[in-house]
Amino acid sequence: MKSDEEYAPIRQSIATFVEGLRILDYPTISKIFHQDALSFGVHAGSISFVRREHWKAMRERELADGTYDPENQAWFEILSFIRYGNAASVIVELAFTTDPVDYIDLYHMLKTDDGWKIVNKIYHHIEKKKR
Numbered sequence: 001m002k003s004d005e006e007y008a009p010i011r012q013s014i015a016t017f018v019e020g021l022r023i024l025d026y027p028t029i030s031k032i033f034h035q036d037a038l039s040f041g042v043h044a045g046s047i048s049f050v051r052r053e054h055w056k057a058m059r060e061r062e063l064a065d066g067t068y069d070p071e072n073q074a075w076f077e078i079l080s081f082i083r084y085g086n087a088a089s090v091i092v093e094l095a096f097t098t099d100p101v102d103y104i105d106l107y108h109m110l111k112t113d114d115g116w117k118i119v120n121k122i123y124h125h126i127e128k129k130k131r
Contacts, residue, residue, distance in 0.1 A: 004081070006111070010083070010116050014032075014076065014090065014107070017031075018094065020033075021096070022074040023072065024058055024062065026059065032118055034117045034119045037118055039123065040120075040122045042124075072097055073097040074094070074096050075095045075096075076094045078090060086112075088108075088109045089108055091107075092106075102125070102127070102128055103125060103126065104126055105122070105123045106122045108121075
């Protein structure tokens, strides 16, 4: 896995995305999460999805209601990585100190002239771990 020459660039793209999520910085998120990408999960038994603008609105909402926490900490680990040419699937365990749950994220990524971009994200909630 780590011997793949694209592992480090993919990990860096994910690290940039996670940092954008950590502080809800839309320009940083937008560098990695493609404008037409969707994030899917299951809530109350139904599939829900959001577009990239979701995180911009989330920051605005948290700033307005006083819940935004710029000291939020993030942690991630790549659990699985597979690449074929300019396409990759990456499974990531992800945690934020301000979230009541942790996540398993499944990213589909494509390499462009600007680097690796997330073109699809599926996530699953897991029980919060002590770190």
